[in-house]
Amino acid sequence: TQLLEQSPQFLSIQEGENLTVYCNSSSVFSSLQWYRQEPGEGPVLLVTVVTGGEVKKLKRLTFQFGDARKDSSLHITAAQPGDTGLYLCAGLMNRDDKIIFGKGTRLHILP
Amino acid sequence: EAGVAQSPRYKIIEKRQSVAFWCNPISGHATLYWYQQILGQGPKLLIQFQNNGVVDDSQLPKDRFSAERLKGVDSTLKIQPAKLEDSAVYLCASSFNTGGETQYFGPGTRLLVL
Secondary structure (H helix, E strand, O other): OOOOEEEOOEEEEEOOOOEEEEEEOOOOOOEEEEEEEOOOOOOEEEEEEOOOOOEEEEOOEEEEEOOOOOEEEEEEOOOOHHHOEEEEEEEEEOOOOEEEEOOOEEEEEEO | OOOOEEEOOEEEEOOOOOEEEEEEOOOOOOEEEEEEEOOOOOOEEEEEEEOOEEEEOOOOOOOOEEEEOOOOOOEEEEEOOOOHHHOEEEEEEEEOOOOOOOOEEOOOEEEEEO
16 A cells, blocks of 8 residues: 555646645645655655645745645746656655655756 | 664675675664665664664564674674565664664665576
């Protein structure tokens, strides 16, 4: 059973466009993290959201945690080729501190 | 500050052979993780150490996989014997402590089993 569903799996858009990727679950998480992974490298943490309804901004990236702490979204404004990569969401299960990763959204920004 | 180091970066073996991966975490990090990332999927936790003790190894295939962190610093992950389905990237990560602390990942070891 995949606890964290990410959508879309793949996304290819032109430079300058906006996009949103989603991370959904039927489980409640104490916190949720977003990572970016580039080819040949390990994932790098972008943000951690903790409070239901929380919104965090990182330059052109906006992260939102759902009110019920079951889902999250990542919105990128004016995408650039440097945003290309695999975006992974990971939820922390409160009961045992285990982190569960989704399968990721592979994003490709065309120049 | 040096990041998480892993070696080798790439390994090609035949099925039924053995292989070992090495990880050196960030200095001072008590928690060390080994993940398996199969192509097209997110990382799956294999084992988590807190210092030299195992916190979680529920998803480690113990009939063929083993891991140790004897002195609470660096760690090795071994597969014996390897199967075709073990082809994946093996990621090591470390964090200062458990409980949702930021994990820092190494570059991974890419294993191909023929």
